[in-house]
Amino acid sequence: MKAIGYTDAGPIAAENALIEFETDIPQPGTNDLLVEVRGISVNPVDVKVRGKAQPEGEPRILGFDAAGIVKEVGSGTTRFRPGDEVFYAGDITRPGTNASFHVVDERIVGRKPSSLGFAEAAGMPLTAITAWEILFDSLKLKEGEGEGESLLIVGGAGGVGSILIQLAKKLTKLNVIATASRSETREWVKKMGADYIINHRNPLDEEMKTLGISPRYVASLTHTEQHFKAIATLIKPRGHIALIDGPQSLDIVSLKPKALSVSWEFMFARSMFQTEDMDAQHILLNRVADMLDNNTLISTVNRHHGNLSVANLRSSHELQESGTAIGKTVLDGFS
Template sequence: MKAIGYQNAGPISAENALVEFDADTPEIGPNDLLVEVRGVSVNPVDIKVRATAQPEGQPRILGFDAAGVVKEIGENVTRFRPGDEVFYAGDITRPGTNAALHAVDERIVGRKPVSLSFVEAAGMPLTSITAWEILFDSFSLNEEKGEGEALLVVGGAGGVGSILIQLAKKLTALTVIATASRNDTRAWVEKMGADHIINHRNPLDEEMKALNISPKYVASLTHTAQHFASINALIKPRGHIALIDDPKSLDVASIKPKALSLSWEFMFARSMFHTDDMDEQHKLLNKVSELLDSGTLLSTVNKQGGTLSVENLRAAHEFQESGSAIGKTVLEGLSQ
């Protein structure tokens, strides 16, 4: 089958940063689906892996988000049948979705929203899982919690921020403040439903003083090290900070006086370690699918990059690295 990957870790500007090659059809395990990939998206994790993780042997296939059609099922599969339309975010320990066919454990797969095309549906899984786990696992919220409290989303116009704002507004009672610095990103987070918008080019605690709001929850999605002192200053005592980026160091002791909680969100943890509750991602993706089909949630796709090819994928990686991406970027799959 056709696949796109990389042979040597490094910058996207390198001549052969991405290559197309012939790969073996994936072998499926007892809990796996073999999916014909119809749509994929690009996430920051694609950039990090390509830049830093040196492949062993043949090129490593990138890509995590996918939407497609089930072609074959493993002997223990109970949730899906051939012909089912699915979407999912994959497993960082296995070959990726930038290929014609992809093997994935059914426990991390959801039913594709019928209201979205395959390409648009491919933009939703990874960010939706991340945002859902921040709200309902890290922060332990539910639809009855959050009344009178606020959530600050640092990096509101990115893929995770875009769906996190929506989930918080639709499924909790939280007031949502999002950061954005440009006119286009401010307009985007307003469209996603943010109650207030502040500028992360300025000290966050100063921006929050102007709103006279002290959030109990902070989702720091980017530049955590830069903003950590401000977050500590603005958050309520006994509040909770969740982050997804990779700061080299944080002054964790500084948050002790407020008795703050600090947690990382990494949506691949369940699939990496085959946790007992691994199928929670199957359940939450089905719920997200229902919310998209009902119109409760909006698609966060903001750019379609054409059909998956070395040239188009390189352009999508460059766009993601530029810092100007809003929402999600998607491409048609190789199987189309």
């Protein structure tokens, strides 16, 4: 089968930053599905892995999000059968989805939304799982809760921010404040449903003071180190901060006077450690599919870069690395 990967970690500008190669079709294990990949998307984790994680031996196949058709199932599977259309966000410890076929544990797979094509469906899983786990695992909210409270989302126009805005508005009673700086990103987060928009190019505590709102919850999706002092200032006492990026250091002691809590969200944790509740991602992806099909949620896909190829995947990585990507960028499978 065809696959795209890399042999040497480094910048996307390198001549062979991405290569196409032939490899064997993987064989599904006991709990696995073999999926014919029809659509993929690009996430920040793709470019971080390609830039920093040196492959050992064989080229490393990139890609996490995928949508496709089940071709074979493992002996222990119960949720899917050959011919089913599925979408999922994969497992960081296994080969990726930038290939003709891919093997994935069925416990982290959901049914593909019938209202979306394969590429558009592939734009949703990783960010939807991350956003869902921020709300209900990290911040410990329950559906229908949050009346009178606010959530500040730092980095509202990215893939996670785009779906987090929607899930918070549809499944909780929180007021949602999203940060965005450019006119196009401000319009995007407004489209996603944000109640208020502030500019993250300015000090966030000053921006929030102008609004007259002190949020109990903060989801810091990007540049946490830059904004951490302001977040500690603007958040309510006994508030909760969830983050997904990788700051080099944080002054946790500064959070003590307000008795603040901090949680990391890493959507690969369940699959990486084979947790007992791994199928929580199967369940939530099915909920997301239902919400997309009944128009409770709208797609966060903003760019379609054609079929999977080295050139098209390179341009997608370049866009992601530029820091100007809005929503999600997707591609069809190999032509």
